[in-house]
Amino acid sequence: MGEFVTKVINFDFGYEFKVPVDCTTRPGYLDVVKRPIDLGTISANLFNDTYCTRSVDGIFLNNPTVTQMDMRILEVLKDIELVWYNYFLYNVEASTVHCLSIVQQELALVIRK
Numbered sequence: 001m002g003e004f005v006t007k008v009i010n011f012d013f014g015y016e017f018k019v020p021v022d023c024t025t026r027p028g029y030l031d032v033v034k035r036p037i038d039l040g041t042i043s044a045n046l047f048n049d050t051y052c053t054r055s056v057d058g059i060f061l062n063n064p065t066v067t068q069m070d071m072r073i074l075e076v077l078k079d080i081e082l083v084w085y086n087y088f089l090y091n092v093e094a095s096t097v098h099c100l101s102i103v104q105q106e107l108a109l110v111i112r113k
Contacts, residue, residue: 011104018038
């Protein structure tokens, strides 16, 4: 998963999504976006095994066919999708940042397959 996130960060405009949004320059960001996340934080969470801890409390805990690894992967993919969702939510449609988000989201979908 870490390699996947690194590929998304290193592709074209991925660096734009690598660091948290600077809320001091984006008025009202935290009013619109309830759970800020960025690719750098996702990468750090992977490195620090944060997803291992979060997955223990996952919704599939009692399902014997779903492994801990399945839950971790699902958590990471949900967070990656949340990055794009947050950008779509806050930025005006057809703005530069909105368009960059679309490109990166499509890349992530292609890499994932």
